[in-house]
Amino acid sequence: MREQNRNKNQEIEEILEQMDLSQPAPETEPMRQYWFMKKARELVKEQSEKLGRPLTACTTTFGCQMNARDSEKLLGVLEQIGYQEETNEEDADFVIYNTCTVRENANMRVYGRLGQLNRVKKQKPHMLIGLCGCMMQEPEVVEKIKKSYRFVDLIFGTHNIYKFAELIVTRLESQRMVIDIWKDTDKIVEDLPSERKFSFKSGVNIMFGCNNFCSYCIVPYVRGRERSRNPEDIIREIQGLVADGVVEVMLLGQNVNSYGKTLEHPMTFAQLLTEIEKIEGLERIRFMTSHPKDLSDELIEVMKHSKKICKHLHLPVQSGSTEILKKMNRRYTKEQYLELVRKIKEAVPDISLTTDIIVGFPGETEEDFLETMDVVKKVRYDSAFTFIYSKRTGTPAAAMENQVPEDVVKDRFDRLLKEVQSISAEVCSVHEGTTQSVLVEAVNDHDPALVTGRLSNNILVHFPGEKELIGKIVSVRLDACKGFYYIGTRV
Ligand code: 5AD
Ligand code: SF4
Numbered sequence: 001m002r003e004q005n006r007n008k009n010q011e012i013e014e015i016l017e018q019m020d021l022s023q024p025a026p027e028t029e030p031m032r033q034y035w036f037m038k039k040a041r042e043l044v045k046e047q048s049e050k051l052g053r054p055l056t057a058c059t060t061t062f063g064c065q066m067n068a069r070d071s072e073k074l075l076g077v078l079e080q081i082g083y084q085e086e087t088n089e090e091d092a093d094f095v096i097y098n099t100c101t102v103r104e105n106a107n108m109r110v111y112g113r114l115g116q117l118n119r120v121k122k123q124k125p126h127m128l129i130g131l132c133g134c135m136m137q138e139p140e141v142v143e144k145i146k147k148s149y150r151f152v153d154l155i156f157g158t159h160n161i162y163k164f165a166e167l168i169v170t171r172l173e174s175q176r177m178v179i180d181i182w183k184d185t186d187k188i189v190e191d192l193p194s195e196r197k198f199s200f201k202s203g204v205n206i207m208f209g210c211n212n213f214c215s216y217c218i219v220p221y222v223r224g225r226e227r228s229r230n231p232e233d234i235i236r237e238i239q240g241l242v243a244d245g246v247v248e249v250m251l252l253g254q255n256v257n258s259y260g261k262t263l264e265h266p267m268t269f270a271q272l273l274t275e276i277e278k279i280e281g282l283e284r285i286r287f288m289t290s291h292p293k294d295l296s297d298e299l300i301e302v303m304k305h306s307k308k309i310c311k312h313l314h315l316p317v318q319s320g321s322t323e324i325l326k327k328m329n330r331r332y333t334k335e336q337y338l339e340l341v342r343k344i345k346e347a348v349p350d351i352s353l354t355t356d357i358i359v360g361f362p363g364e365t366e367e368d369f370l371e372t373m374d375v376v377k378k379v380r381y382d383s384a385f386t387f388i389y390s391k392r393t394g395t396p397a398a399a400m401e402n403q404v405p406e407d408v409v410k411d412r413f414d415r416l417l418k419e420v421q422s423i424s425a426e427v428c429s430v431h432e433g434t435t436q437s438v439l440v441e442a443v444n445d446h447d448p449a450l451v452t453g454r455l456s457n458n459i460l461v462h463f464p465g466e467k468e469l470i471g472k473i474v475s476v477r478l479d480a481c482k483g484f485y486y487i488g489t490r491v
Contacts (some may be wrong), residue, residue, distance in 0.1 A: 007244050009193050012037075012080065029162065029189045033077075036165035037193075040081040043172045047126065048082065055093040056086035062110065063100025065288065066223075066252050067133055069203035070161055071098045074132070076193030077164045085195070090120050094128040099135035101218055103390035107135055118151050128171070130154040132161060136181060137222035140393070150177070157181040158223050162189040184224040190233050200439070200471030201248040201284075202241050206234055206272065210254035212291065214318070215329045215396040216361060216389060219254060228253075228260050231272055238279055245471065248284035248439055249276070256287050257294035270298040277308050283473055284439065284456065288314045292340055293331045304347040311348060312382075312458040315341070316356035320375030321368035324361050327400070334371060341379050352382040352427075352457035359416055360389040360409030362400035369412045376419055382427050382457065383484065384420045388413055428459060429481035435491055438476040440469040455486075463488040 015031075016038050025035040048055045057078040061071040074096055075085060086092040095117060100106040114129075121127045129152050135141050136157045145152055154171050156163070159182040171178045188208065196202050210219050211226040238249055251272075253259060259269035269287075276285055285308045292315055303309050319325050322333040332340075344351060357372060376384065388409055391398045436455050444450035444462050451465035453476070462485065463476050476488040 008191075008240055009076065009080065009195075012191075012193050016041075016080070025166075029187075030191045033162060033165050033189070033192060036169050037077065037080050040165050040168045040172070043169065044082040051126070054084050055082065056091065057083035057094040057096070058086045058089045058092035059096045059098060060089060060113075061098045062106055063098075063102060063134065065203055065250065066205070066254070067098050067100060068197070069205060069252060070133070070158075071096075072194045072196055072203075073161065073192055074098065074164055075195040077168075079195050080193050081165060081168065089117065093124075093126065094130065096130040096132065099131060099133035101133075101135040101138060101141070101222060101392070103387065104392070105390070107141070110135060114149055114152070118149070121151055128153045130156075132156045132158075134158055134219070134222040138218075138393075142179065142181060146177070146179070153177060155179045155181065159183075159185040159187075162192055186225070186227060188227060188229055188233075190229075196246075198441070199245050201250070201441075202246050203250045203252050204234060204237055204241070205229060205253070206251045206256060206287075207253035207259050211258070212255060213329060213396075215327060215400075216358065216392065218392040218395055221394055223254065226255070226258065226262060228263050230263065231260075231267060231275060234272070235275060235279065238276060238282060242279060242281040247282065247471065247473065248286065249282065251276075251285065251287035253287075254289065255291040255294060257290050257296065257299065268296065268298060270296060270302040273299070273302050273306070273309060277306055283308060285309045286312065286458075290315050292317070292337050295340060295344075297343070300344055300347045303344075303351075310456045310458065311350055312352045312354070312456065313344060314354045314356075315344075317372075317375055317379075318356060318358050319361060319364070319368065320372035321364070322371075324364055324368050324371075327363060328358075328361060328397070334375060338375065338378060350457070352459070353379060354458070355379070355381050355384045357384055357386050357416065357420075358389050359386060359413045360404040362389070362397055362404065363402040364389075364404050364412075369416075373416065373419060376416070376423065380423050380427050381420065382459070383424050386413060386416055386420060425481075425483045428484055428486075431455070431459070431478050431486070432481045433478065435475055435477045437473050438463075438488070439473050440465065440471065442470060443467050460485040461488045462486070463490055465490060 015034050019035055019038045026032045044055055059071045059074050061067050089095050099110050136155055156167055207228040209224040209226045213220050256269055259272055260267040317337055320334050438453035438461050440451050440453040442452050444452050449464055450462045451469050452462050461476055475491050477491050478486040478488045480487045
């Protein structure tokens with residue numbers, strides 16, 4: 001067990017010790033899962049005694065931060081039931097792919113890697129392969145796996161990930177492929193174990209699902225309807241994390257700006273942030289993703305006065321053309337977006353803005369594309385994630401006429417990328433010569449004499465330092481800007 005997860009996982013350990021496996025599994029959660037964790041632990045122990053060594057597990061994450069956080073929960077369960085973490089897939093006894101389906105190429109990567117895993121499994125028949133995440137919520141995908149990837153052991157979706165221990169027991173006791181996919185859920189199960197990747201920072205889910213139905217996007221179909229966690233549960237989780245040494249949290253939701261609308265006692269995202277700000281010992285608060293249509297003046301006001309909210313806002317624009325935005329069902333115009341950016345920059349002048357942009361949405365003309373370029377030039381993003389439109393079966397956009405030819409899209413994509421990169425280098429360099437707070441995250445990959453950390457605005461800085469600084473916030477002078485990162489000196 002990693003040191004930093006001690007508190008929460010230790011509590012669970014104590015409950016597990018009290019659990020009586022001769023009694024049937026409890027009906028209520030999370031107690032039911034604790035029962036299955038204890039049961040799974042016995043089965044894993046049996047197998048590990050047969051092999052004469054501990055069993056190992058590897059989780060591979062595709063896609064967004066939401067998935068990354070889910071993988072930490074999977075790993076939490078795996079470690080509770082006796083698996084040791086293994087980072088090399090081919091050496092693991094249990095491999096789990098936590099999949100993404102937001103664009104077609106994410107799916108292709110999973111199929112490709114599954115083919116490779118099959119070869120490994122042939123040499124190691126006791127190996128287990130599990131698939132979960134967004135891709136599994138698509139019925140055609142599951143059909144394809146059932147037909148052409150018979151060696152997969154366990155398939156589950158986004159809504160029942162909390163049942164992981166129970167599903168493992170079902171698989172180990174049945175020796176056949178176990179498939180459990182739910183269409184939707186209104187359930188949120190608290191108090192499950194997790195193994196965080198970083199000791200000093202953590203993602204925290206504040207809501208699940210999405211109700212926006214942007215016409216290109218598959219997320220509302222695979223992640224289900226929007227539901228918010230209770231503020232008390234969120235605060236309690238963050239307090240626990242801080243007690244474990246976390247100084248920075250990233251609040252996660254598909255659209256954090258609509259947080260709290262579905263709660264029994266509704267509250268706004270800005271109110272939630274105000275409560276989180278009060279947590280002693282917590283130094284930095286980040287959040288993502290913000291939908292421009294729901295970003296309130298109240299939130300801007302809270303950001304303006306906050307000491308802990310980072311000076312960074314990810315504000316996906318998707319397109320600069322009001323016409324295309326309408327077809328995308330984004331529910332704002334180009335002018336409204338630019339006005340929002342103006343208000344934010346006025347309130348928080350040193351804020352760093354980043355965005356997502358889709359190129360080649362059906363019906364996008366050269367004029368529409370130039371509107372997008374215009375927004376990029378006007379906003380001057382610190383960085384932008386640019387995507388080629390990918391047709392997702394079942395979304396309204398997939399059925400739209402005028403899909404843009406590939407060569408046209410490619411040309412626009414290249415022009416956009418060039419513009420984004422040149423602006424981003426200019427924007428990044430404005431901090432040169434200043435001294436700023438840096439949260440040190442790691443020893444530098446290429447040079448062990450350097451450590452790497454992040455500014456409040458999310459820009460990376462490399463500077464001379466030792467690994468003891470990891471997790472600490474230190475003052476660093478930004479000596480030279482190298483495009484999208486800085487080289488600095490500790491002061
Ligand atoms: N094609 C291309 N990009 C997409 N995104 C979501 N759906 C699609 C799609 N069908 C992008 C959006 C979103 C980001 C997470 O992925 O820009 O903000
Ligand atoms: Fe997809 Fe739009 Fe929901 Fe984001 S807000 S997850 S782009 S539907």
